[in-house]
Amino acid sequence: MKKLSLLFCFVAFLSFSHKAQSDQEKVEETTSDALIRSHMGFLASDALMGRDVNTDGGRAAAEYIKSHFVRHGVKHAPGMDSYFQNVKLKKVTPPDGGAIVHKDKSLEYGKDFILMDGDNGEFEGRFVFAGHGMEEDLKKAKVKGKIVVAFCGDGEDESPQGWFTMAPDKRAMAKEMGAIALIEIYQNVRMPWKFITAYSQGSRLAFDDQEKSDDGFQHLWMSTEDKELLQTIQKGKGKKKDILNISVSGLEIESFDTPNVVGVLEGSDPKLKDEYVIYSAHYDHVGVGRPDAEGDTIYNGARDNAIGTTGVLSAVEHFSKYPTKRSALFILFTAEEKGLLGSKWFAKHPPFPLKQIIYCFNIDNAGYNDTSLVTVFGLGRTTAERHMLDACKAFGLRAIDDPAPEQNLFDRSDNVSFAEKGIPAPTFSMGFTAFDDEIYKYYHQANDEIDSMDFDYLLKYVRSFLLSGRFIANDEKKPFWTEGDKYYEAGVELYGK
Numbered sequence: 353m354k355k356l357s358l359l360f361c362f363v364a365f366l367s368f369s370h371k372a373q374s375d376q377e378k379v380e381e382t383t384s385d386a387l388i389r390s391h392m393g394f395l396a397s398d399a400l401m402g403r404d405v406n407t408d409g410g411r412a413a414a415e416y417i418k419s420h421f422v423r424h425g426v427k428h429a430p431g432m433d434s435y436f437q438n439v440k441l442k443k444v445t446p447p448d449g450g451a452i453v454h455k456d457k458s459l460e461y462g463k464d465f466i467l468m469d470g471d472n473g474e475f476e477g478r479f480v481f482a483g484h485g486m487e488e489d490l491k492k493a494k495v496k497g498k499i500v501v502a503f504c505g506d507g508e509d510e511s512p513q514g515w516f517t518m519a520p521d522k523r524a525m526a527k528e529m530g531a532i533a534l535i536e537i538y539q540n541v542r543m544p545w546k547f548i549t550a551y552s553q554g555s556r557l558a559f560d561d562q563e564k565s566d567d568g569f570q571h572l573w574m575s576t577e578d579k580e581l582l583q584t585i586q587k588g589k590g591k592k593k594d595i596l597n598i599s600v601s602g603l604e605i606e607s608f609d610t611p612n613v614v615g616v617l618e619g620s621d622p623k624l625k626d627e628y629v630i631y632s633a634h635y636d637h638v639g640v641g642r643p644d645a646e647g648d649t650i651y652n653g654a655r656d657n658a659i660g661t662t663g664v665l666s667a668v669e670h671f672s673k674y675p676t677k678r679s680a681l682f683i684l685f686t687a688e689e690k691g692l693l694g695s696k697w698f699a700k701h702p703p704f705p706l707k708q709i710i711y712c713f714n715i716d717n718a719g720y721n722d723t724s725l726v727t728v729f730g731l732g733r734t735t736a737e738r739h740m741l742d743a744c745k746a747f748g749l750r751a752i753d754d755p756a757p758e759q760n761l762f763d764r765s766d767n768v769s770f771a772e773k774g775i776p777a778p779t780f781s782m783g784f785t786a787f788d789d790e791i792y793k794y795y796h797q798a799n800d801e802i803d804s805m806d807f808d809y810l811l812k813y814v815r816s817f818l819l820s821g822r823f824i825a826n827d828e829k830k831p832f833w834t835e836g837d838k839y840y841e842a843g844v845e846l847y848g849k
């Protein structure tokens with residue numbers, strides 16, 4: 353009797369353990385504290401110098417990811433013949449000198465005017481005033497062969513942001529109508545001129561995928577306290593006396609490539625394998641900067657975003673052993689910290705049609721202040737919500753939605769580059785309940801290092817990510833935006849629902 357009941361228990365245990373050896377055990381088997389420590393230890397080490405783009409540290413991080421792909425049999429993505437998708441960027445260092453001269457009056461570069469678009473050089477020409485420089489204004493003013501002077505904006509939209517957005521179109525229009533330069537006069541109480549000049553002084557990164565506008569066309573914004581000069585300029589009719597001399601110097605443009613690291617593992621279902629779930633994180637951080645109180649200058653970015661990169665590397669290892677029905681597309685983005693440039697580039701230049709990607713499961717982090725939680729930006733915005741709730745619960749965590757909507761964090765990470773295209777795309781973050789001092793203590797600080805992190809929690813967090821991914825990628829039913837979401841219509845358009 354005793355024997356029998358023991359046997360019974362054993363059989364019951366076996367069948368129970370067989371059930372439990374489902375997805376959760378597969379995740380547990382392929383992840384460990386040591387694996388997480390090894391990825392984090394390397395990625396957030398001082399040796400990588402904060403993983404800034406176009407630095408040896410940033411390149412070493414990309415190579416590390418690539419070698420992990422190779423080790424686990426990850427293939428190139430369709431349409432690619434490398435793990436690296438090179439993002440073409442240019443670093444623009446603004447001019448440091450120049451002048452606009454009219455008779456005995458002179459405006460100074462950086463103080464009275466800035467370069468919006470154009471190049472170093474010096475030239476002279478007749479100028480003509482043309483209202484707001486809109487099409488009708490330009491036609492009336494007869495701008496051919498002349499420097500056009502006009503007010504910023506269109507006369508209706510009074511926001512500096514709106515003026516900024518309109519500027520390239522106005523430049524193109526003036527150029528098309530034969531003008532040789534465009535000077536826009538900036539007068540706006542909402543944002544004083546000194547903010548515009550301050551903003552224009554730092555160097556910035558931008559995509560370098562346009563044909564170079566080697567046309568010598570100068571586009572400037574100016575502002576001056578000199579009322580007399582302003583009046584003279586506004587009377588300009590392109591006559592002989594209306595001459596401006598413009599010079600600009602010191603502009604530097606440095607072009608370089610920086611890689612998104614991309615690879616796939618094929619799904620196990622003959623039909624569903626043509627659909628892809630993205631597992632993504634940015635691997636770059638802000639590099640070396642201002643020293644903190646201890647004199648530390650290396651911004652290690654353990655939270656932001658060595659842990660996210662570790663999550664995706666863990667997904668690589670896990671899905672290489674236990675594939676899902678759908679295929680897995682791994683993307684480690686570059687240049688997130690420079691304005692989501694890596695993910696925007698991928699969405700703009702996808703190697704295969706975006707509509708084959710049914711979900712983008714992104715990880716990014718500012719920090720955490722509650723180790724009982726996982727905070728998912730967009731948890732309730734896609735129909736995959738229950739998968740994340742269940743997966744987190746399996747590891748003793750609770751998934752919650754965005755606790756700080758005022759920070760607009762959903763639209764501030766790489767997931768948004770895909771959401772805008774219609775692909776359901778949340779960001780899976782470590783638990784936090786508010787953007788409080790505990791977050792600011794490490795957020796973009798030199799002390800964002802692994803020593804201050806709770807690795808028991810990190811293991812549960814990474815496991816929750818993998819299990820959520822399994823549930824989503826194995827679900828016969830495709831996840832989608834919940835009805836009424838801001839990106840719902842974009843999704844309808846992308847997938848042709």
Ligand SMILES: [Zn+2]
Pocket residue numbers: 634656657688716717718
């Ligand atoms: Zn980040």
